[in-house]
Amino acid sequence: xxxxxxxxIDRIVDLNLADRKISSEATVxxxxxxxxxxxxxxxxxxxVLLIEAMAQTSGxxxxxxxxxxxxxxxxxxxxxxxxxxxxxxxKLAITAHLEHDxxxxxxxxxxxxxxxxxxxxxxxxxxxxDFPNAEMGRQMRETAGRIGLQVExxxxx
Amino acid sequence: xxxxxxxxxxxxxxxxxxxxDSITPDSHAINDLGIDSLDFLDIAFAIDKxxxxxxxxxxxxxxxxxxxxxxxxYFVLKNLSAxxxxxxxxxxx
Numbered sequence: 001x002x003x004x005x006x007x008x009i010d011r012i013v014d015l016n017l018a019d020r021k022i023s024s025e026a027t028v029x030x031x032x033x034x035x036x037x038x039x040x041x042x043x044x045x046x047x048v049l050l051i052e053a054m055a056q057t058s059g060x061x062x063x064x065x066x067x068x069x070x071x072x073x074x075x076x077x078x079x080x081x082x083x084x085x086x087x088x089x090x091k092l093a094i095t096a097h098l099e100h101d102x103x104x105x106x107x108x109x110x111x112x113x114x115x116x117x118x119x120x121x122x123x124x125x126x127x128x129x130d131f132p133n134a135e136m137g138r139q140m141r142e143t144a145g146r147i148g149l150q151v152e153x154x155x156x157x
Numbered sequence: 158x159x160x161x162x163x164x165x166x167x168x169x170x171x172x173x174x175x176x177x178d179s180i181t182p183d184s185h186a187i188n189d190l191g192i193d194s195l196d197f198l199d200i201a202f203a204i205d206k207x208x209x210x211x212x213x214x215x216x217x218x219x220x221x222x223x224x225x226x227x228x229x230x231y232f233v234l235k236n237l238s239a240x241x242x243x244x245x246x247x248x249x250x
Binding site for chain 1: 195198199201202205206211212213214215216218
């Protein structure tokens, strides 16, 4: 995780476009200014960042499915459950499944496990829009390459 | 048409916590019922699931923005019901 850049995903582990599923992994950093406030003397990974990790994993799935043609933006979080504390240094396994591919939106079911144990899950709604500009699309493809998301992208996208 | 409308009305009532008896075929989802675009995504999702279709929300929005259609054509519930019936029929054709 690069919390200072809001990049919650380290690596895409598996992408199955036919089954509309994705798996990623991320390791909570051992040190971050976030832990100075959350909480002093008892560092915990904030639950909102766990939700963000599920949203980013879901987003990569949607981007992969539309082959970098459009950009997903988090719009709603439902039935989010934060089941246990996550502490610095823990390795997270994140999965997302596309439940519904709507017109201009997508619904995903996402989970995070740690050591095989379910620690949080949620149903997420993402608005799926055209990239606001070409630079954002380029940056997304660059980040995708860095985290190991292998999808053929349009040349001029 | 009435069963399609009833299904939509029930979805709206449940999704947006709007009294069922205040929802009529002439209700405009946005102007009369006050449903915003994010809530309408929930409704669209429920409608897509209930009818096995994909409401073309982006196409409708584009047509409204381009002045080729009015919101009444898609968001007055009797008209929405008719659009859904057309989509269901097209799916089965």
